[in-house]
Amino acid sequence: MHLRRALPLLAGTMLLPLLAACGSEDKANDPTELTVLAAASLTDVFKEAGKAYEKDHPGTKVKFSFAGSQELAAQVRQGAPADALVTADTKTMNDLSQETNTPQVIAKNRLTIATAKNNPKNIKTLSDLSRSDLKVVLAAPEVPVGRYSKKILDAQHVTVKPVSQEPNVRAVLSKVSLGEADAGIVYVTDATKDKVATVTVPDDQNAVASYPAATLKTSKHKSEAADFVKWLSTNDAQKLLRTAGFQQP
Structure with missing residues (x-):
């Protein structure tokens, strides 16, 4: 092969390993x-x-x-x-x-009752959630917070007919904060993040998550x-x- 033709091929052959090495180095540096x-x-x-x-x-x-x-x-x-x-x-x-x-x-974590801001329905205890004048929302029973909620309500012999059962605790909180429900049971940590009031559930009536x-x-x-x-x-x-x-x- 003519020398002038061979030089570009040789240069390309030598460059391939260098490019591969650079690509490997870049990949190795990726987080x-x-x-x-x-x-x-x-x-x-x-x-x-x-x-x-x-x-x-x-x-x-x-x-x-x-x-x-x-x-x-x-x-x-x-x-x-x-x-x-x-x-x-x-x-x-x-x-x-x-x-x-x-x-x-x-x-x-623990549970608390979330209510509309300033608690206009004057909810004081878990037993109040059975009142017919309240729209209460709970998490679905297969959701951890829903299962905990059922546990503490059953222990206090409180029957609640929720207007909806939500897929997670944030959805419950959203319903209350938007005024679509008067109250809901959520985690203490979630209730501090939205514009809702809270009603404390006593430790002897609460559940630990x-x-x-x-x-x-x-x-x-x-x-x-x-x-x-x-x-x-x-x-x-x-x-x-x-x-x-x-x-x-």
Whole structure:
């Protein structure tokens, strides 16, 4: 082959490994993106936690998908690509033991009655929720907060006929804050975020919600996912959770 023709081919051949190496280097420098499925009641605090985690772990990006725990469980069973799961109850997590690694409780919560601002219907106790003049909204019974609500109402022999049953706690809160319902049962941490009034449920009539976190066995970033779940129990993460109104695990 003529030398003048051979030189461009030789140069191109030498350039290919260099380009491949550059591409590999760029890919290696890309941050790892973790997808965390989290209970709707964690929406606000986890957005803050994600920012804090990314600041301390510049090689990792955290993307959250918030929904009711039962919806998250369905996503996991259907094989949705994700790395970690945080639910608002231990039952949902335990039912996913084949799909998750060992969970750890990272926070606890309690229930409260949310009412319209200034509590115009003068709701004082759980028993008031049975009044015929009230429009009460609850979470569906398959949702953790709905299950907790049923538990405390049954314990007080209170019969409530909800005007609707919602898919997650944020939907319950929205109905009350928008004036579509007079009252609803939500988590203490959610009621502080909207324009509603609250009626305290005494501890001896209340229920404690536990929030377990676990990595998913199908995660493609097992090490990074394990680091994030472990971080949720550190002082930095726990401080954020306490500030948001969650209780110690």
